[in-house]
Amino acid sequence: MRSIAKQIRYRVGQGLSTLFPGAIAGADLSVATRFLDSSQLEVFRTMPVRDQTHHCCVASALLADGWNDRDVVVAALLHDIGKFPEGKRPSLAARAGFVLLSGVSPALVDRVTARARWWNRGLVLLARHSAVGAEIAAEMGCTSRVQELIARHGDKVDGSDPQLAALQRADGVC
Ligand SMILES: [Fe+2]
Numbered sequence: 001m002r003s004i005a006k007q008i009r010y011r012v013g014q015g016l017s018t019l020f021p022g023a024i025a026g027a028d029l030s031v032a033t034r035f036l037d038s039s040q041l042e043v044f045r046t047m048p049v050r051d052q053t054h055h056c057c058v059a060s061a062l063l064a065d066g067w068n069d070r071d072v073v074v075a076a077l078l079h080d081i082g083k084f085p086e087g088k089r090p091s092l093a094a095r096a097g098f099v100l101l102s103g104v105s106p107a108l109v110d111r112v113t114a115r116a117r118w119w120n121r122g123l124v125l126l127a128r129h130s131a132v133g134a135e136i137a138a139e140m141g142c143t144s145r146v147q148e149l150i151a152r153h154g155d156k157v158d159g160s161d162p163q164l165a166a167l168q169r170a171d172g173v174c
């Protein structure tokens with residue numbers, strides 16, 4: 001029961017960060033310039049500013065907790081990059097719909113996004129952003145560990161990978 005509550009808390013946190021990224025004031029955008037190389041930074045800057053802020057908030061939260069491994073910080077700075085492939089952006093309505101569906105049941109998200117149609121494009125983008133983000137990270141030359149952390153950041157929180165769990169925790173509060 002406790003782990004279900006934990007899941008719900010994480011999903012709601014993720015959802016709120018999706019709708020209101022950068023809700024925590026004072027996120028330091030300079031963390032991106034410290035940890036990303038120039039080509040990664042170029043891709044990072046294609047994201048909307050509020051999403052850049054969200055990513056910097058996650059990275060700063062990890063650093064503040066002592067998680068300063070470069071791969072973890074780079075993954076934090078790019079973990080949602082898959083929401084913005086080739087200049088696409090999920091609409092606010094899609095983001096809100098995704099939060100609602102995820103809150104009801106992840107299985108429902110799978111069902112609704114199983115096939116891409118004109119009406120669910122934004123939802124499909126959001127549902128697949130971890131996998132797509134890992135592909136983008138691979139194209140950018142990120143390490144396999146960064147790719148893995150991005151690919152798994154939306155997985156069920158199970159604590160078997162402490163770095164991943166820390167990333168998920170920070171994602172949930174930013
Ligand atoms: Fe995400």
Ligand SMILES: [Fe+2]
Nearest residue numbers: 017079080171
């Ligand atoms: Fe996120």
